[in-house]
Amino acid sequence: MEPILIENVLLNEKSTNILIENSMITGIGTQIPMPVNAIRIDGRGKAAFPSFANMHTHAAMTLLKGLGSDLPLQQWLNDSIWPAEKHLDGEAVYWGAKLACLEMIKSGTTLFNDMYFHLPNAAKAVAEMGIRGILGINVFGDGDELTDDSFRQLRDQVEGASDLLKISIAPHSVYTVSEKGLVHCAEMSHRYGTIYQIHMSETEKEVQDCLATHNCRPYELLERTGVLELTEGRLVGAHSLYLSREEIALMARHHVTATHNPASNLKLGSGYRFLYSELREAGVNVTLGTDGSASSNNLDMIEAARLMSYLQKGVRQDPTVLPTTELMKVVSENGFKAAGINAGRIETGKVADLILVDLENLAFVPMHDTLSGLFYAAHGDAVDTVICNGRIVMHNRHVEGEEEIRTQAFQHARKLRP
Ligand SMILES: [Zn+2]
Structure with a gap:
């Protein structure tokens, strides 16, 4: 070179x-x-x-942007997103991932942390575009289909496509993956040293449902089941909005990375409660993402950074919160750090x-x-x-x-x- x-x-x-x-x-x-x-x-x-690190997205969902705008979350998923996703084959994911990479490059992003389907197709797209991707194997239920053989095969296809690509394990959330599935994914992540990416505490309802089903809050569930220990330093909790003080302490102790996605949270009406200062003071690695374009509608990290900064200042009635030098760390260095890259x-x-x-x-x-x-x-x-x-x-x-x-x-x- x-x-x-x-x-x-x-x-x-x-x-x-x-x-x-x-x-x-x-x-x-x-x-x-x-x-x-x-x-x-x-x-x-x-x-x-x-350059920027977009630490939570679903790249190929950029093909869905604009579908079902302004609907409540469940109706948006049931009537717009899931029916459309049924038609998303490997070829569509390839072009969707290409389009996402194009938009990311044009707005200054060189690393993204993804969770989606058809990983080999996405990997080919990202490799051709020349940026970094961490492609997460999406897991639901008990995750029985994720075996050593299936993992190794996918890993070889993804990491073989480019030196800039890494595979990860991405159980969708505590409400779509069973306890057994969460632990199975954590054991696999431990065995192969991958990032463990999961949607966490995105809505108040998710936390209430977790309390009703498991008698504890989402991060407490990950601690009780041994997931936090198995994924020490490699867990990326997307959203992490509705947290108790005890959960923040757990996240700090197990070196969890929290990824804030302000555009998605606001557009889907998830409420705004990201505890930036509390997380930072506890020593949690805070990063930023756009989420998929189906909910955030673009992959512009400058816009995500501005939203995060203005929301934190506004909600706390304090313009000194999250100054630009700190925002630069959140949008770049902290993300690369979570990915193990010295950039x-x-x-x-x-x-x-x-x-x-x-x-x-x-x-x-x-x-x-x-x-x-x-x-x-x-x-x-x-x-x-x-x-x-x-x-x-x-x-x-x-x-x-x-x-x-x-x-x-x-x-x-x-x-x-x-
Ligand atoms: Zn997401």
């Missing part, structure tokens, strides 16, 4: 050069070596930031996952503070260049194969309408 040299780019408000070699950031400064064989990127009029900061010795934003975008005119411009004024379309693992996946907003992805996405989406 040829080195990449980004020249005269704004980094932390100062003009500098960034050198990338063998997927790592190897030099930052005005006096760094400039290898003659380097691909040169003119960074004038651009600012560099770490999320632009520093020498870090993995080269980064973006350049266009400072001619009106969000940055005039510009007093680039981070404020990025999170409080810009949208995903301010992203001009995306580098993932030391490779350029977008430059001047051009992504290879975009036209075909659009055409195929329209065709496959048409077949899904009830």
Whole structure:
């Protein structure tokens, strides 16, 4: 892989050069070596930031966006989403995942944590697009179909497609997976060292139902059944909205990652109760996601970050909560950390996952503070260049194969309408 040299780019408000070699950031400064064989990127009029980690989504669901808007959750699932999903075959998931990756690249995301079906098809799509994906095997009920053989076969297909892909185990939730299934998945996650991704405490009803069925709250159920211990440091709890103080302590003790999905929670009327400050103070790794586009309608992490920040400030009546430097950690470094990747900061010795934003975008005119411009004024379309693992996946907003992805996405989406 040829080195990449980004020249005269704004980094932390100062003009500098960034050198990338063998997927790592190897030099930052005005006096760094400039290898003659380097691909040169003119960074004038651009600012560099770490790229984003979308830690909870269902990529291929982007083909369903706009179906059943404004319906109550159960009716939305029963009448719109589940009937459409019956028509989603491997080919549709492939193009849906391609479309999702295209949107993620165009808005600055280079890592996403997914939960869906037809994993080999999704893996092929993500590999072709050149970004990172953690693809979760969706499990329901007792999870009997998840065996060592079926796992190994899927793992080989997913991880064999690209070095940037990882497989994970994703029991859907405590209300759709039995106790036996939750433990079975945890044992598999332990045996193979994978992430264990699960929807947790998304609604108040889910918590009440868990209390009625299991006589404890969702995270307490995971502790009682030994799941938290088996998945130590590898559990990603998507949503994690309705938590007790005891549950937050359990999450901290077992190094759980919580993934907040503000757009999805608001649009589905799940209520707003994300306990950011409490989780952070307890030492829980807080990350951000969009959820699938069926509920969030886009995969724009800048928008998700802005929503999270404004909601936290508004609900707590405190504008000092979640300042932009902390928001950058939530949207990038914390997600990469959960995935075991040494990225999320632009520093020498870090993995080269980064973006350049266009400072001619009106969000940055005039510009007093680039981070404020990025999170409080810009949208995903301010992203001009995306580098993932030391490779350029977008430059001047051009992504290879975009036209075909659009055409195929329209065709496959048409077949899904009830
Ligand atoms: Zn979800």
